[in-house]
Every structure is written in C-alpha cells, then in structure tokens.
Amino acid sequence: MTLSQKYHLLISLLFLLASPLVQAKPNGEQLYTTHCSACHGANGHGGVGVPLALPDFQYGVTNDYLKKTIRHGRPGRIMPAFRSLKESEVKAIIRHIRSWAPGKPFKYSNKKIKGNIKHGKQLFTKNCVACHGANGKGGEGTGVTFSRPRNLPVIAPALNNSGFLASAPDLMIKTVLMNGRDGTPMVSFLKHGLSEKDIDDVVSYIRSFEKKVVSKKAKETVNPLISYESPYPLKETLASIEKAIIGKNFRIIRQQYLNQGLVEKGKENKKQVVVYFCNFNFLNRALAIDPRVGLFLPCRITAIEKNGKVTVSSTNPLYMSRFFNNAKLDILCEELHQVYVDIVEESTF
Amino acid sequence: MIKIIAGLVLSLLIVTSQAEELMMARTEQSFPEAMSKLQETILDLGYKVSRIQRIDIGLTKSGYETDKYRILFFSTEKEIAEISKKYPHLVPYIPWKIAIFAEQQDTLLVSADPMQFTDKKYPGADKYLLKWKKDTQKIMQILRQSE
Numbered sequence: 001m002t003l004s005q006k007y008h009l010l011i012s013l014l015f016l017l018a019s020p021l022v023q024a025k026p027n028g029e030q031l032y033t034t035h036c037s038a039c040h041g042a043n044g045h046g047g048v049g050v051p052l053a054l055p056d057f058q059y060g061v062t063n064d065y066l067k068k069t070i071r072h073g074r075p076g077r078i079m080p081a082f083r084s085l086k087e088s089e090v091k092a093i094i095r096h097i098r099s100w101a102p103g104k105p106f107k108y109s110n111k112k113i114k115g116n117i118k119h120g121k122q123l124f125t126k127n128c129v130a131c132h133g134a135n136g137k138g139g140e141g142t143g144v145t146f147s148r149p150r151n152l153p154v155i156a157p158a159l160n161n162s163g164f165l166a167s168a169p170d171l172m173i174k175t176v177l178m179n180g181r182d183g184t185p186m187v188s189f190l191k192h193g194l195s196e197k198d199i200d201d202v203v204s205y206i207r208s209f210e211k212k213v214v215s216k217k218a219k220e221t222v223n224p225l226i227s228y229e230s231p232y233p234l235k236e237t238l239a240s241i242e243k244a245i246i247g248k249n250f251r252i253i254r255q256q257y258l259n260q261g262l263v264e265k266g267k268e269n270k271k272q273v274v275v276y277f278c279n280f281n282f283l284n285r286a287l288a289i290d291p292r293v294g295l296f297l298p299c300r301i302t303a304i305e306k307n308g309k310v311t312v313s314s315t316n317p318l319y320m321s322r323f324f325n326n327a328k329l330d331i332l333c334e335e336l337h338q339v340y341v342d343i344v345e346e347s348t349f
Numbered sequence: 350m351i352k353i354i355a356g357l358v359l360s361l362l363i364v365t366s367q368a369e370e371l372m373m374a375r376t377e378q379s380f381p382e383a384m385s386k387l388q389e390t391i392l393d394l395g396y397k398v399s400r401i402q403r404i405d406i407g408l409t410k411s412g413y414e415t416d417k418y419r420i421l422f423f424s425t426e427k428e429i430a431e432i433s434k435k436y437p438h439l440v441p442y443i444p445w446k447i448a449i450f451a452e453q454q455d456t457l458l459v460s461a462d463p464m465q466f467t468d469k470k471y472p473g474a475d476k477y478l479l480k481w482k483k484d485t486q487k488i489m490q491i492l493r494q495s496e
Contacts, residue, residue, distance in 0.1 A: 033375075033493055034490075034493070035369070037375045037493075038373035038374055038375045038457055038458075038459075039373070041375070041455075042375060042377060042455070047375075047452055047457075080369060080370075080371075082369075084369075224438065224465075224466055224468075225438055225441060227437070253407070256400075258429055258433060258440075258443070259399075259426060259429040259430070259433075260399065260400075261397070261398075261399030261400050261422075262397050262399045262424055262425065262426045262429060262444070263426050269430075269433075272433055276402075278407060280407060280408055280411035280413060281411075283404075283407075283408065284408060284411075284413045284415075287408075287415065287418075291418075291450065292371065292373070292448065292459045294404065294418065294420050294446075294448020294449075294450065294459055295371075295446070295448060295459060295460070295461050297402065297404055297420055297448070298402055298404070298420075300441065301441075302440050302441050304433060304437075304440060306434075311437065313437070313440055313441050314441050315441045315442060320461070322370065323370035323371050323461055323462075323465065324371070
C-alpha cells in the first residue's frame with residue numbers, strides 16, 4: 001500500500017467515525033444487549049432487574065418514565081444512571097424495549113394529585129408497608145438474586161427512591177394502585193376496597209417522600225488501596241497475616257506466589273505472596289445482597305518484599321462497593337473494610 | 350500503519366461509548382459452554398489463565414446452596430513482573446479477573462472497568478488498564494454473541 005493510499009484510508013476511517021450515518025441510527029437491540037440485558041434478561045424477562053417485557057409493565061409506563069429511569073437510575077438500588085448514553089441511544093433502547101409488546105402504552109399528564117397525606121399514610125401503613133417497606137424504602141433485597149432460586153418476578157420497588165420519584169408521574173402511580181400489575185404481587189386496590197379518593201391520598205403520601213429524600217452525599221475520596229509497610233521479614237509477616245485472618249473468623253484458602261500459574265513451576269517470584277481467605281457465611285450474605293460480588297472474591301492480602309522492605313496491601317472494599325450502586329452492599333463493605341484494615345494493621349504492628 | 354489507525358479508531362469508539370463502572374455480559378450459553386468459550390477467548394487474546402477459583406464448591410461444602418460460580422484470573426508473566434515492580438497501586442488487582450456464574454439457563458459475566466484504578470502518580474500504568482478494558486470488552490462482546 002502506498003503512502004497516498006494509507007493517507008486516504010486514514011481520512012476515510014476518521015470520516016466514517018464522524019459520519020452522521022454512523023451516529024444517527026444507534027442500534028437499540030445492540031445497545032440493550034450491551035447495557036441492559038445482563039440484569040433485565042436478553043428478552044426482558046428480568047433477573048436482578050425488573051421484567052421489562054411484562055405486558056402490564058409495558059402498558060403501564062410511559063416512554064418518559066423509561067427515559068428518566070435510564071437517566072436517573074435508582075440510587076442505591078443497583079439500577080445505575082446511564083448519563084453517558086446519547087439521547088438518540090436512550091430512544092433506541094426504549095424502541096427496542098417497546099418491540100416486545102405490541103400496542104400503545106398509557107399516556108399520563110403531569111397533573112399533580114392533591115390528596116390527604118395524613119390519611120394516605122394510614123392507608124399506606126395498612127396496605128403497602130408489607131411489600132414496599134416502612135416509608136416506601138422498598139422490598140428487602142435490592143433485586144432478585146442471579147444465582148439462587150427465584151421466588152418472585154420482582155422485588156417491591158422503593159417508592160421513596162429519588163430515581164423513582166423523578167420518573168413516575170402521579171397519575172402513573174395512581175393507575176398502578178387502581179389496576180394492580182398482572183404477573184407481579186401488586187394487586188388492584190380498587191378491588192381490595194379502596195376508593196378512588198383513598199388512592200389519591202396514598203399517591204399524595206408517596207409524593208411526599210420527595211421532601212424527605214436526602215440529597216445524595218458527595219462522594220468522599222476513598223483510596224482504592226489499603227497498604228501498610230511491615231517492620232518484619234516476609235516470612236514472619238505472612239505468619240502474622242494468617243494469624244490475624246483466623247482471628248477474624250475467616251478461613252485461609254491458600255497461600256500462593258503472585259505469578260503462580262503464569263510461570264514455570266519452581267520459577268515463581270518467592271518474594272511476592274498472596275494469601276487468599278474466606279468466611280463462607282459472610283460470602284453467602286454478600287451473594288444474597290448482590291450476586292455480582294465476585295469482583296471481591298476471594299478475599300486476599302498481598303505481601304511483597306522489595307529492597308528489604310515488606311509491603312502488605314489489599315483492595316479497598318469501600319472503593320469497590322461504589323461500582324455496584326447497592327446501598328445494602330455498602331453496609332457489608334464497610335464491615336469488610338474494617339476486617340481488612342484490622343488484619344493488615346495487626347500483621348504489621 | 351493500518352493496524353495503528355484501526356487500533357486508534359477502535360480505542361476511540363470503546364472509550365467514548367462506555368463509562369460504566371462494571372462491565373457485564375449475559376450469554377444464552379449454558380455455564381459449561383460459556384466457561385469454555387471464556388477460557389478460549391482469554392487465550393486468544395494472549396493471556397494465560399493463572400487460576401480458576403470455584404466459589405460454588407466452597408459454598409456448597411460449607412452447606413450453602415448456590416448455582417455455579419467461578420472466578421477466572423488471567424495475565425501474562427511480563428505483565429505481573431512489570432506491574433509488581435513499577436505500579437504498587439495495582440498489585441492487589443492482579444492478575445485481572447472476571448466472575449462467571451449461572452443464572453438459570455443463561456450465564457453472566459462481570460468485571461470492573463479497569464479505568465477505575467487509574468492513579469495520577471502512575472500514568473505509565475494506564476497502558477495496562479486500557480488494554481484490560483479493551484480486552485475485557487472484547488471478551489464480553491464475544492460471549493454475548495456466542496450461541
């Protein structure tokens with residue numbers, strides 16, 4: 001290929017990248033597969049995410065609700081906010097989601113419902129708390145677990161979640177309360193004895209959660225690493241690490257060299273050692289909260305000797321936890337962070 | 350030259366198209382098929398699988414019920430040697446890993462976006478993080494398309 005041909009190829013590729021044809025027609029199915037299918041299922045049948053293909057869901061939510069849900073996510077409830085997607089990409093994803101259910105979805109105006117909040121609270125406590133939790137905090141568990149038997153198609157949504165409140169208009173909430181949602185445990189409260197006026201009161205109470213939503217805390221600076229220097233030689237440090245791990249009620253899985261499995265047996269770097277450990281009860285709890293926690297697994301601490309100095313380091317669960325947008329997991333990660341700090345501190349003290 | 354240009358265009362497309370902290374994929378393949386495809390893809394990209402951690406076995410032995418759940422660690426000898434020597438902030442994160450687990454008939458894969466671990470103090474490490482990102486995306490894409 002001549003220099004001139006290479007130049008033309010470069011220009012063509014850059015032109016292609018900037019071409020409106022490439023950018024104007026995003027492929028909704030492809031985008032859905034990349035960004036959504038892992039949680040919502042290839043055909044929208046749900047998993048950790050709600051079953052988007054459910055006919056009652058399809059007819060009951062507007063495109064605006066879907067768009068806002070994609071943009072805002074559900075802070076602390078796994079569904080992330082997809083802020084980096086282009087407007088045209090969000091629309092393409094919605095078109096793809098809509099392809100599963102023929103027919104038109106409901107349309108709601110943004111009219112505010114003015115009911116009696118106090119009465120709504122009483123009704124909510126009596127009829128809704130069992131599934132949606134006190135103050136609308138949502139069903140226990142932040143999703144249906146991936147790797148365990150599933151009992152319900154959905155976990156009751158957190159009605160006090162800022163993402164939900166920003167996405168759902170009053171009339172949509174009212175319609176769901178009146179009609180229920182087939183295929184989920186949500187029943188029609190008209191059929192369960194509430195009047196339309198009662199339902200308006202419940203909607204107003206749910207809307208009042210908006211005033212209580214705590215603004216999202218600014219992300220504190222968290223170091224991705226927990227790292228200490230050990231005053232002891234490597235062998236002694238490793239013995240102390242193991243002792244500290246057992247003291248924390250964790251089990252040693254194995255000790256291995258950092259490059260083990262990558263180099264010929266016997267040629268490993270003996271000054272770089274990883275200690276893997278686990279507490280299966282803790283792990284079981286973590287998997288029930290979020291089955292994606294494999295990224296933390298197994299627990300590990302690495303000790304490296306370099307120029308006579310031994311450094312003990314581990315990942316920081318508090319840093320990793322942010323990737324999951326799962327408030328329940330954050331609590332467990334605080335616990336795990338403390339375990340790591342204690343082990344590293346004890347073994348280097 | 351062509352490879353460089355193509356690589357540049359691909360990198361630009363990858364970096365501009367995704368900014369999520371987790372990288373995930375679902376494949377309609379059963380767990381054993383997906384596991385086999387994952388290992389094959391990792392090898393094709395020039396890595397070696399250093400270990401497979403069988404999380405489900407440990408859980409089951411301890412009396413907990415779970416479906417198949419494994420962690421694959423992969424890297425190269427050169428990568429480990431250079432990172433452990435020059436970039437201490439990445440040591441606890443090597444070898445890079447992907448979690449793979451069954452969900453009913455499907456199989457799911459999860460990894461972190463490596464670019465979450467950039468550190469201004471060690472700009473030289475970004476070449477590894479970017480490579481892991483591109484390769485992990487490739488792996489996810491190949492698994493998504495596998496039938």
